[in-house]
Amino acid sequence: MLNDPPRxxxxxxxxxxxxxxxxxxxxxxxELHDLPPNRRDHALALGIDxxxxxxxxxxxxxxxxxxxxxLAAADLDAADVDALLLxxxxxxxxxxxxxxxxxxxxxGATRAFTAGVGDLGCVSISAALTLAAALLRxxxxxxxxxVAVAAKTPTRRRYRPPMTLLGDGAAxxxxxxxxxxxxxxxxxxxxxxxxxxxxxxxxxxxxxADWTEDCADESTYSFRLxxxxxxxxxxIIPELLxxxxxxxxxxxxxxxQNLSSGAFAFWEEALEVPIDKGCRENLAAYGHLGxxxxxxxxxxxxxxxxxxxxxxLLNSSPVAAWSAGLxxxx
Numbered sequence: 001m002l003n004d005p006p007r008x009x010x011x012x013x014x015x016x017x018x019x020x021x022x023x024x025x026x027x028x029x030x031e032l033h034d035l036p037p038n039r040r041d042h043a044l045a046l047g048i049d050x051x052x053x054x055x056x057x058x059x060x061x062x063x064x065x066x067x068x069x070x071l072a073a074a075d076l077d078a079a080d081v082d083a084l085l086l087x088x089x090x091x092x093x094x095x096x097x098x099x100x101x102x103x104x105x106x107x108g109a110t111r112a113f114t115a116g117v118g119d120l121g122c123v124s125i126s127a128a129l130t131l132a133a134a135l136l137r138x139x140x141x142x143x144x145x146x147v148a149v150a151a152k153t154p155t156r157r158r159y160r161p162p163m164t165l166l167g168d169g170a171a172x173x174x175x176x177x178x179x180x181x182x183x184x185x186x187x188x189x190x191x192x193x194x195x196x197x198x199x200x201x202x203x204x205x206x207x208x209a210d211w212t213e214d215c216a217d218e219s220t221y222s223f224r225l226x227x228x229x230x231x232x233x234x235x236i237i238p239e240l241l242x243x244x245x246x247x248x249x250x251x252x253x254x255x256x257q258n259l260s261s262g263a264f265a266f267w268e269e270a271l272e273v274p275i276d277k278g279c280r281e282n283l284a285a286y287g288h289l290g291x292x293x294x295x296x297x298x299x300x301x302x303x304x305x306x307x308x309x310x311x312x313l314l315n316s317s318p319v320a321a322w323s324a325g326l327x328x329x330x
Contacts, residue, residue, distance in 0.1 A: 010133045011330065013180030015173040015299045016069035018062065019052040019286070026050065026165060026287070031157050043159045047261030047280065051167035051287040054152050059089040060099055062150035062170035064106045070146065070172040071107075074179070078107040083135050083145040085128045087291045088118030091154035091201070091211075103148060113142070121199075121317030122257055125149055125291035126189050126325060132175040133184055148172040151289040154201060155211040158287070162218050163318070164259040167287030171295040181302045182311070185326040186244050188236045195225060195320035215318075225320060230270050232322040233314060237271070240324045241312075248273065251312040251326070255301055257293040258283035267314075276301055298327070305329040 026032075026048050032040050054062060063086060071078055084107070086100040093099065100116040113135070117128040125147075132145040150170040158166045174180065198221060201211050215221055241248060253276035256267060261283065264275045278300030282293070289296060294315055301311050306329060313325040 008137050009177060010136055010184040011176050011178055011180035012129075012173055012182040012184055012298075012327065014070055014073035015171065015181070015295055015302075016066050016073055017169065017171045017292075017296055017299060018066040018069055019169040020054045020057065020062075022053045022055060023050050024053050029158065031159060035159070039159070039161055042162065043165055045262075046165055046259075047264075047283050048165050048167075048287045049284045051158060051165065052169055054168035057152070057168075058093050059150035059152050059170075060093070060102050060106065062152060062168065063103055063148040063172065066150070066170035066172040067103070067107055067146060067148045070148075070174055074174050076144065076174070078109040078146075079111060081107075081109045081112045081144050081146045082142040083132070084109045084112040084114045085132055085145060085147045086114075086116050086118075087124045087128050087147070087149035088116040089150060089152060089154065090118070090121070091203075109146065112146070120191060120321045121319045122290050122293065123189065123191075123315050123317040123319075123321035123323050125294055126187065126315050126323035129175070129184065129325070130187055130189060133187075136175060136177060143177060145175040146172060147175060149291045149295065151292045155213055156209060157212065160199075160213050160288075162215065162222060164288040167289055169286060169289055169292060169296075171292045173295060181330060182298065182327040183330050185310075185328050186240055187323065187325045188240050189321065189323040190232060190236060191319070191321040192228070195220075195318060198225070198320070199318050221318060225318060226266070228320065229316050229322060232316075233271060233324070236322065236324045237312070237314070240326055244326060246310060246326065251310045252305065253277070255279060255294065255297045255311055255313045257315050258286070258288055258297070276304075278304070302329065
């Protein structure tokens with residue numbers, strides 16, 4: 001940062017993604033036939049063509065596949081990982097049990113400091129990256145952090161009105177002091193508890209087959225939170241870039257989470273900057289993947305950014321939370 005002592009460099013990569021082989025075309029999803037016509041039209045107009053379906057696999061199953069791929073790409077044994085962070089899902093397999101240590105055991109990361117991060121919805125991946133960077137910079141014995149995240153729809157229905165449609169998959173990446181494709185330059189994360197339960201699943205005394213994702217107030221989401229999000233990004237983006245001596249025009253197209261083609265259009269107009277085309281391509285192919293969106297999009301951007309070029313990552317969650325992250329291709 002400008003006027004601050006130099007900090008130890010943090011690198012990200014390899015980034016590995018993993019998807020189930022089974023896929024479904026959105027237009028053929030049986031659940032859409034049960035929707036009112038306006039909802040069905042909305043679901044079909046999101047810009048999502050297909051989603052991957054994990055069927056009987058758990059989130060830990062998915063995360064383990066992605067984590068193994070990331071370790072293999074880095075030629076690293078799980079036993080050599082110093083820290084393991086799991087971006088936990090919104091509906092764990094069991095209450096009281098530990099998804100994070102289950103993944104640790106599955107991988108064989110026996111000596112890793114292990115923790116779960118997952119209470120900020122889609123922005124949880126940003127919190128996990130913040131924690132990973134802090135571990136590297138604050139503990140001289142911590143040299144390798146493995147971060148894993150899985151996306152699996154928590155209910156029988158993939159359509160989440162009035163927002164998006166959910167797909168399944170997983171991603172993982174290494175955070176180290178060298179190597180990788182990206183340098184983690186800086187990051188800002190903000191949250192606001194006034195929206196803490198705007199989206200929710202009432203699960204107590206309700207069979208899992210009857211769970212539904214409900215928006216407590218759609219007008220609050222569509223208007224009040226949209227205005228709030230615009231204000232938040234208008235504040236944190238200049239702060240992030242200014243303190244790193246970067247101009248908005250030097251970051252290239254922005255990377256965002258994949259909700260809908262309409263959301264991309266809204267943010268391009270609101271922020272007056274283009275959204276990276278890879279975001280739309282990944283939206284069409286996979287649907288919304290929660291926290292995983294940012295990793296899928298970052299991996300796509302790696303093929304289009306030259307060494308030294310920046311990537312600006314914007315992420316938000318209706319809980320609500322917002323993050324802006326600055327990466328540099330290496």
